[in-house]
Amino acid sequence: MSQKSKRIKELFGYACTLTREQGVGAMASRAAGFCKRRFLGKKARYLPGKETLQAQRQDAAAQKFPTISILTPLYNTPENFLRPYIESVIGQTAPNWQLVLADASDADHAKVADIVREYAADEPRIVYTKIENKGISANTNAAAKLATGSYLALADHDDMLAPHAVYCAGRLLAETGADFVYSDEALFEKSPERPKVGHFKPDYAPEYLMAVNYICHLAVFKKELFEAVGGERPACDGAQDHDLFLRIIDEMQRRDPAAKPLHIPQVLYYWRVHAASTSSGTDAKPYVVAAAQKAVADHLAATGRRGTVEEGKFPGTCHIRWQIDEPQPLVSILIPNKDHIDDLEKCLHSLYAKTTYESFEVLVVENNSADPATFAYYKKLPQRYENARVITYNGGFNFSAINNFARRYAHGQYLLLLNNDVEVLNGDWLTQMVGECSQPGVGICGAMLYYPDDTVQHAGVVTGLGGYAGHSHKYHKRGGSGYMFRLATVQDYSAVTAACLLVRTAVYDAVHGLDEAFTVAFNDVDFCLRVRDAGWRIVWTPYAELYHYESKSRGSDEKDTTKKARFDAERERLYAQHGRDNILHDPYYSPSLSLDYEDFRESADLRNLK
Structure with missing residues (x-):
């Protein structure tokens, strides 16, 4: 039997079971969602509707969400990337944000400063500083020094935030007092309304995180933790966020062994795909591989675990060969x-x-x-x-x-x-x-x-x-x-x-x-x-x-x-x-992924996403 025939047979069996247990209505609803997504296009499929966004604005105005300072190093940022990014922050449904822009652009790109000052003139929550370019980690640390929020978030200068990013993160932080939260993300080329693919993540998965930085964007964490671990490390440039996340989690668990980041199963970040971005693959930045291995090796040393970090099966992934005690356990x-x-x-x-x-x-x-x-x-x-x-x-x-x-x-x-x-x-x-x-x-x-x-x-x-x-x-x-x-x-x-x-x-x-x-x-x-x-x-x-x-x-x-x-x-x-x-509701599987297929495709109805 072919793979396709096997899938069709198993899917038909599931359809019969769903109809028997939950009725024709439930089966019809799932089928309608599948047809809508499959045949009526995918435009803005991860974005909430206008009514939802408006409700968030009204709710946020009455809440006391913690302030999130969004740190973004700038370097020769093209205008057609910079403006959409800044506007995606200004357009947030919740007001509890601060945008800190550390500009390391060279003299030939003075327009970057002009664009930022144009927006900052009307928006006091935008903070700008001109810095010497010392690399992504040092530049991010320079931005952090100007942050006044109790939480920090990292965003790249060529990406965009979903309009409900700050609201969703702020609400969860207010409800739980969490140290660290992260969201799902999507890749796009021209517009977030036409995303190429979504990255739907599991809840905190420590072994997976050592193998690859699946957390990535959007990550929001306490400023106090960022300072406690010394910020980002230039020695890990290329995998500086992966390294930072591992060290922050280590610090969290040093204080409370049960502590862990919380996952927001919403697409709150849009990652732009272009030739110079790591979203297009680690081949664009080969030093990412070595930096990731150093980050994981240092994590093992800090936590007293013994193993050798090697390159994984694919570039950008890590594999640990663990040291086994002698004599070998039976x-x-x-x-x-x-x-x-x-x-x-x-x-x-x-x-x-x-x-x-x-x-x-x-x-x-x-x-x-x-x-x-x-x-x-x-x-x-x-x-x-x-x-x-x-x-x-x-x-x-x-x-x-x-x-x-x-x-x-x-x-x-x-x-x-x-x-x-x-x-x-x-x-x-x-x-x-x-x-x-x-x-x-x-x-x-x-x-x-x-x-x-x-x-x-x-x-x-x-x-x-x-x-x-x-x-x-x-x-x-x-x-x-x-x-x-x-x-x-x-x-x-x-x-x-x-x-x-x-x-x-x-x-x-x-x-x-x-x-x-x-x-x-x-x-x-x-x-x-x-x-x-x-x-x-x-x-x-x-x-x-x-x-x-x-x-x-x-x-x-x-x-x-x-x-x-x-x-x-x-x-x-x-x-x-x-x-x-x-x-x-498997914590290591996203509610936005299909329960009908085993290949991690998007759910036909993107259940719970909006």
Whole structure:
């Protein structure tokens, strides 16, 4: 079946489920939103309507929002960029802003000062200073010295703010007293009313932030924190904002370990795409790569974490090779098996032939095999594979119960739940997973799984996809960067598949293992959500790669009415255990992205955006 046919089939199934559970009206509303976006154009699709903007102006006039000083270094700024930028700030629906412009333009661009003074003559909230050009960080720091707001924001001289940027940020800051908030953004070439693409971000995702500066614009943070960390560092010019965000968050968490930035799921910033902008790619500014690696390396040093920062799979991304304590912690690999010894042999052979991590044991969990050849294979297995043994589970197939049973016989500091129908691809896969799972606050690590045709089978689990849960970037071609590099960088997710799942044994025990009421489906999603609720993070890495010959040992649940009924019951149990709203609102997935597809496309109705 082709990728397109698979998507159509799965989408049709979701449509039927939505109609059955929420009625024809809900299905019609989703379909109408899709058709409107698909066929009636995308003009101003991220901007609130005029009525909303007017309501914000009236509300802001009665509120006491904190003042946000917007810092913008100027350097030979073209008039056709500078005027729209200044006017986008003046046109804000909330009055609690100050625009600080530090002008480092050369003598041939004196008109920059003339334009700014023209606007400043009528607008006292615009502050202007002429400075010597010492680079983006030093110039930003010069602007910060003139800021009078309790919060600072960073904006580039060639970009534009959405009209409700200050209102949305100010309102959240007033309601929460947050130290740091950030928003979604969009790229444009000529006008924000014709955006090229939106960058819809997750809530705070620390592992993702070390890999790439996904926060970017619009970021608003307390001036006091900016001063406490010494402002921006010229040594990181090119990735100065990435470096600043990491240091501010470190300072926040030094004061309060639970502190984190808050995400505003609104497009509040428009990033202009042109030849000299980093929005057109890091090739425009190659020094960004080295600066980003320094920023992350310094962050590791400041937080006492041990690892080597390398360039990631794509320019502008980082990858950390974590230092693992010696002796290597033991990993107990649990592999349920029923017959299918060809699959099991492929799995074990690849595991032992390729894996460079040395400290592991293998527990094959026999479950109701009927073929005499299987038991003959088991008899020879301990001699063929070092530290491998077979244990026997007596009971009907229940994936959760089988793994809970196997855990009793495991001696490792980590447990690796592994399907018998996977094949290891890269030698350091387990080293990468242990490195990630050993980091502070991380309880679980998942892997990149491919179908045999080299398309993605699993790159993290997003709850809410298809109404319940689905795999990120499913069917995407191998080797791509995915949405905002999310297919090519270490990521924070709400869940990962148990086809290849590494967990700290202490964490597994603390949440009492897998829930045996989930016999086949969603046991991994439920398990990860319980681990997440217990305060641990779930991480996925693209640097552990395996083939997954999905469901070979069980067959298709859809073709068996009994299995389908069981699947539907377990799906409903997921709602009952974790709440429908919690399932449909994954913090690591944006409410402006589709729940109908796995490829991070915009939602047909851009729900909740306006």
